[in-house]
Amino acid sequence: xxxxxxxxxxxxxxxxxxxxxxxxxxxxxxxxxxxxxxxxxxxxxxxxxxxxxxxxxxxxxxxxxxxxxxxxxxxxxxxxxxxxxxxxxxxxxxxxxxxxxxxxxxxxxxxxxxxxxxxxxxxxxxxxxxxxxxxxxxxxxxxxxxxxxxxxxxxxxxxxxxxxxxxxxxxxxxxxxxxxxxxxxxxxxx
Amino acid sequence: xxxxxxxxxxxxxxxxxxxxxxxxxxxxxxxxxxxxxxxxxxxxxxxxxxxxxxxxxxxxxxxxxxxxxxxxxxxxxxxxxxxxxxxxxxxxxxxxxxxxxxxxxxxxxxxxxxxxxxxxxxxxxxxxxxxxxxxxxxxxxxxxxxxxxxxxxxxxxxxxxxxxxxxxxxxxxxxxxxxxxxxxxxxxxxxxxxxxxxxxxxxxxxxxxxxxxxxxxxxxxxxxxxxxxxxxxxxxxxxxxxxxxxxxxxxxxxxxxxxxxxxxxxxxxxxxxxxxxxxxxxxxxxxxxxxxxxxxxxxxxxxxxxxxxxxxxxxxxxxxxxxxxxxxxxxxxxxxxxxxxxxxxxxxxxxxxxxxxxxxxxxxxxxxxxxxxxxxxxxxxxxxxxxxxxxxxxxxxxxxxxxxxxxxxxxxxxxxxxxxxxxxxxxxxxxxxxxxxxxxxxxxxxxxxxxxxxxxxxxxxxxxxxxxxxxxxxxxxxxxxxxxxxxxxxxxxxxxxxxxxxxxxxxxxxxxxxxxxxxxxxxxxxxxxxxxxxxxxxxxxxxxxxxxxxxxxxxxxxxxxxxxxxxxxxxxxxxxxxxxxxxxxxxxxxxxxxxxxxxxxxxxxxxxxxxxxxxxxxxxxxxxxxxxxxxxxxxx
Amino acid sequence: xxxxxxxxxxxxxxxxxxxxxxxxxxxxxxxxxxxxxxxxxxxxxxxxxxxxxxxxxxxxxxxxxxxxxxxxxxxxxxxxxxxxxxxxxxxxxxxxxxxxxx
Numbered sequence: 001x002x003x004x005x006x007x008x009x010x011x012x013x014x015x016x017x018x019x020x021x022x023x024x025x026x027x028x029x030x031x032x033x034x035x036x037x038x039x040x041x042x043x044x045x046x047x048x049x050x051x052x053x054x055x056x057x058x059x060x061x062x063x064x065x066x067x068x069x070x071x072x073x074x075x076x077x078x079x080x081x082x083x084x085x086x087x088x089x090x091x092x093x094x095x096x097x098x099x100x101x102x103x104x105x106x107x108x109x110x111x112x113x114x115x116x117x118x119x120x121x122x123x124x125x126x127x128x129x130x131x132x133x134x135x136x137x138x139x140x141x142x143x144x145x146x147x148x149x150x151x152x153x154x155x156x157x158x159x160x161x162x163x164x165x166x167x168x169x170x171x172x173x174x175x176x177x178x179x180x181x182x183x184x185x186x187x188x189x190x
Numbered sequence: 191x192x193x194x195x196x197x198x199x200x201x202x203x204x205x206x207x208x209x210x211x212x213x214x215x216x217x218x219x220x221x222x223x224x225x226x227x228x229x230x231x232x233x234x235x236x237x238x239x240x241x242x243x244x245x246x247x248x249x250x251x252x253x254x255x256x257x258x259x260x261x262x263x264x265x266x267x268x269x270x271x272x273x274x275x276x277x278x279x280x281x282x283x284x285x286x287x288x289x290x291x292x293x294x295x296x297x298x299x300x301x302x303x304x305x306x307x308x309x310x311x312x313x314x315x316x317x318x319x320x321x322x323x324x325x326x327x328x329x330x331x332x333x334x335x336x337x338x339x340x341x342x343x344x345x346x347x348x349x350x351x352x353x354x355x356x357x358x359x360x361x362x363x364x365x366x367x368x369x370x371x372x373x374x375x376x377x378x379x380x381x382x383x384x385x386x387x388x389x390x391x392x393x394x395x396x397x398x399x400x401x402x403x404x405x406x407x408x409x410x411x412x413x414x415x416x417x418x419x420x421x422x423x424x425x426x427x428x429x430x431x432x433x434x435x436x437x438x439x440x441x442x443x444x445x446x447x448x449x450x451x452x453x454x455x456x457x458x459x460x461x462x463x464x465x466x467x468x469x470x471x472x473x474x475x476x477x478x479x480x481x482x483x484x485x486x487x488x489x490x491x492x493x494x495x496x497x498x499x500x501x502x503x504x505x506x507x508x509x510x511x512x513x514x515x516x517x518x519x520x521x522x523x524x525x526x527x528x529x530x531x532x533x534x535x536x537x538x539x540x541x542x543x544x545x546x547x548x549x550x551x552x553x554x555x556x557x558x559x560x561x562x563x564x565x566x567x568x569x570x571x572x573x574x575x576x577x578x579x580x581x582x583x584x585x586x587x588x589x590x591x592x593x594x595x596x597x598x599x600x601x602x603x604x605x606x607x608x609x610x611x612x613x614x615x616x617x618x619x620x621x622x623x624x625x626x627x628x629x630x631x632x633x634x635x636x637x638x639x640x641x642x643x644x645x646x647x648x649x650x651x652x653x654x655x656x657x658x659x660x661x662x663x664x665x666x667x668x669x670x671x672x673x674x675x676x677x678x679x680x681x682x683x684x685x686x687x688x689x690x691x692x693x694x695x696x697x698x699x700x701x702x703x704x705x706x707x708x709x710x711x712x713x714x715x716x717x718x719x720x721x722x723x724x725x726x727x728x729x730x731x732x733x734x735x736x737x738x739x740x741x742x743x744x745x746x747x748x749x750x751x752x753x754x755x756x757x758x759x760x761x762x763x764x765x766x767x768x769x770x771x772x773x774x775x776x777x778x779x780x781x782x783x784x785x786x787x788x789x790x791x792x793x794x795x796x797x798x799x800x801x802x803x804x805x806x807x808x809x810x811x812x813x814x815x816x817x818x819x820x821x822x823x824x825x826x
Numbered sequence: 827x828x829x830x831x832x833x834x835x836x837x838x839x840x841x842x843x844x845x846x847x848x849x850x851x852x853x854x855x856x857x858x859x860x861x862x863x864x865x866x867x868x869x870x871x872x873x874x875x876x877x878x879x880x881x882x883x884x885x886x887x888x889x890x891x892x893x894x895x896x897x898x899x900x901x902x903x904x905x906x907x908x909x910x911x912x913x914x915x916x917x918x919x920x921x922x923x924x925x926x927x928x
Contacts, residue, residue: 003830004829004830007830007834011838014838014842015838015841015842015845018842018845018846018849018865019845021849021861021862021865022845022846022848022849022852022853022861022862022865027855027857027858030858030861031861034861034864034865037865037868038864038868041868041871041872044835044838044872044875044876045872045875048835048875048876048878048879049879050875050878050879050887050890052887053871053875053887053890053891056891056894057868057871057894060894060897060898061864061868064898065864065897065898065901068901068902068905069857069860069861069901069905072857072905072908072909073857075909075912076857076908076912076918089852091790091851092790092848092851092852093848095790095793095794095797095847095848095851096793096844096845096847096848096851097844098797099793099796099797099800099843099844099847100840100841100843100844102797102800102801102803102804103800103840103843104836104837104840105804106800106803106804106807107833107836107837107840108833108836131884132884132887132888132891135884135888136888136891139888140888143888143892147891147892147895147896150895150896150899151895151898151899153899154898154899154900154902154903155902157902157903157906158902158903158905158906159906160906161903161906161907161909161910162905162906162909162910782924783923783924783925784920784921784923784924785920785923786851786853786854786920786921789850789851790851793847793850793851
């Protein structure tokens with residue numbers, strides 16, 4: 001009973017928040033609504049007894065990602081109203097609905113749920129975090145390391161792209177300009 | 191031996207290709223001389239082969255495999271036997287003479303080199319036709335000569351009449367060739383082979399009606415090539431080509447291919463005498479029919495063309511009655527004197543600046559003595575006066591008809607012999623005798639080049655001696671292959687009455703022709719007569735064809751063009767193109783480079799893929815039910 | 827109705843995912859587009875967690891972790907690129923990005 005009430009409440013809230021994110025014309029509203037939506041999503045994780053995932057969700061999204069976006073927005077000065085030319089609204093919604101219906105149809109098909117077997121069953125008597133740790137550092141060690149490398153490279157690329165001198169990005173310059181710049185660098189070095 | 195065969199066969203091809211090298215350049219004498227020399231080589235090889243064949247040695251070679259698929263095996267096989275060697279001799283002799291003659295005749299023509307390319311190609315095709323040892327090779331040659339004939343009739347392609355005649359000949363021949371192809375298919379279908387020997391060996395065991403069908407269809411093919419009624423109109427129109435072409439193709443060689451086919455297929459026609467009777471009757475009819483048209487025509491070459499038609503009728507009578515060797519013999523003799531006649535006519539045309547109406551000539555024997563002699567000789571041979579070639583071959587056909595008790599055929603042929611003599615000498619009288627009417631038209635006749643006359647001479651000699659000298663050795667040779675039937679009238683009184691009677695009849699016809707046309711008085715009253723008009727208009731057959739085949743066909747074509755082609759075929763093709771064009775125009779927005787649009791399309795793709803996933807899942811889940819539903823709908 | 831099962835979560839997931847898709851298609855501001863992609867990723871995360879819970883398997887949760895990692899990387903790189911673009915052109919409107927026009 002309690003679970004149902006919680007589920008429907010959070011579902012309503014999440015959908016509302018995300019709808020605001022998608023529909024509003026104010027960037028700040030969108031950001032705030034999304035941050036709220038992320039927190040509400042973590043509630044589902046707790047309900048699904050994935051405590052660790054819920055904690056991560058709050059930390060990563062509301063802590064890191066939202067902060068990044070907030071900085072980005074400050075940078076772009078998008079607090080002013082974004083003028084968006086939106087044509088064919090209906091098409092967008094029709095497509096979205098169709099996708100939803102189809103995916104539901106696929107999920108509801110008995111063939112999907114019948115064929116799923118537990119590979120790493122949840123064990124009794126261990127905490128969620130402990131179990132996550134066990135599985136993550138045994139079976140998923142290599143993906144975990146790869147994810148770490150991916151995050152590292154993302155960090156580096158973020159720094160490089162948004163860095164100071166990026167007003168003359170190597171990726172967007174012509175070959176001659178790059179040569180000129182190299183010559184200038186050599187002069188400075190010598 | 192094989193080397194000789196290949197030399198005989200391929201030298202004309204080499205000559206043709208050589209001349210073709212110069213076909214677009216200016217006249218070079220070498221383009222005429224080399225093919226002629228190569229043809230002479232071919233002639234020599236044929237002559238040597240003839241001596242071998244006379245000794246009883248026949249050659250059969252298989253040059254290479256042409257088609258080998260499943261049960262079908264067709265080699266490029268060539269055979270030199272008694273029949274084909276006869277044809278080879280005829281073809282090579284006449285074509286050598288005609289080639290050399292043409293060097294002189296085409297002297298001033300811009301297409302001199304091209305002419306020799308075509309002419310030699312024709313000889314090559316003709317040799318393939320006669321030397322092939324199977325129906326497929328025969329058909330190749332058959333189509334080859336048809337093509338070359340088209341090219342040569344329409345040689346002066348700037349003349350609309352010439353191209354029209356060329357197309358007429360080609361189309362008429364294609365109609366007949368379709369029947370011939372059906373005949374060949376029948377042969378293959380029922381005997382499983384196209385080799386003459388094997389096919390003919392299998393035929394006696396076939397159903398009689400099947401053999402009749404083969405015979406009829408092959409004969410329709412022969413009718414087209416040999417211009418038999420009702421496919422005869424092209425031959426007279428084909429006279430638009432240069433005269434050497436008429437001499438070689440439309441008198442001596444190609445048109446006799448039909449006769450050759452019947453002779454070659456003699457084992458088959460022996461099995462179906464009723465078709466033979468039909469052939470003979472049609473031959474006799476054409477002989478008479480063509481001769482009557484020749485009586486009144488006022489075009490020198492057309493008269494000779496009708497005479498050719500008439501003589502082909504004679505050959506078919508002989509072939510149809512089973513006297514194959516007689517048919518072949520007349521073919522040979524006819525080739526010589528008819529080629530001579532045509533070449534003589536060519537000389538006259540040259541002298542008269544291409545004037546063809548004999549009523550505008552007359553008295554040419556003074557300025558063109560040798561031509562006069564040779565044409566008279568050829569006409570006498572054609573009329574069948576003893577001891578020239580025509581007597582032995584043509585009168586033999588009369589005897590065949592008599593001995594076989596086909597008295598109606600005999601009477602028709604006898605009458606035709608009289609007509610032949612009449613129109614031949616009408617022509618000779620009009621051209622060479624009487625007053626020099628050409629003077630008032632401002633012509634200055636001159637004799638042809640000496641070398642042309644010299645090369646016509648062998649034909650003249652052959653026209654004289656072919657019957658007398660060659661008859662018995664030819665009979666001995668060719669009857670090793672063909673049925674050895676001799677035709678003797680056992681009652682000597684009847685024989686002599688017949689022979690002398692025929693001769694007298696023919697001579698009387700000649701005398702009448704001379705007396706009537708020596709002074710070329712045009713008898714107005716006769717000309718306005720009904721019969722004259724009917725004959726002059728070729729029995730109104732060309733008009734009939736025009737009205738009943740050409741015009742309706744044109745109407746039909748125009749209807750099909752406007753209704754079917756434009757509205758259905760073109761429209762559907764355009765429609766398909768339009769669909770793609772419109773699709774392109776309308777979907778141009780997709781690749782505007784706008785990311786938002788691209789994203790939308792990506793979602794559309796996602797929807798489609800998901801839908802497919804659902805559909806396939808449903809099908810897989812309810813496989814049996816879906817199949818049964820489709821089955822009920824009749825889709826499977 | 828009161829008993830919350832896997833289907834409920836999956837339907838919720840689908841609804842959120844569709845909202846994300848609508849956002850992706852509708853938004854012309856690049857930053858908003860990033861928001862929409864975050865929604866897409868998160869909706870999938872819920873699905874994974876739900877399956878993990880109802881099947882009794884940890885693999886779902888593991889995938890959710892990796893997806894969060896991917897989302898973080900995406901934000902880092904994406905924002906970096908966005909800054910470069912903004913510096914070059916002065917706006918981040920999708921309609922102005924037509925250099926891929928054929």
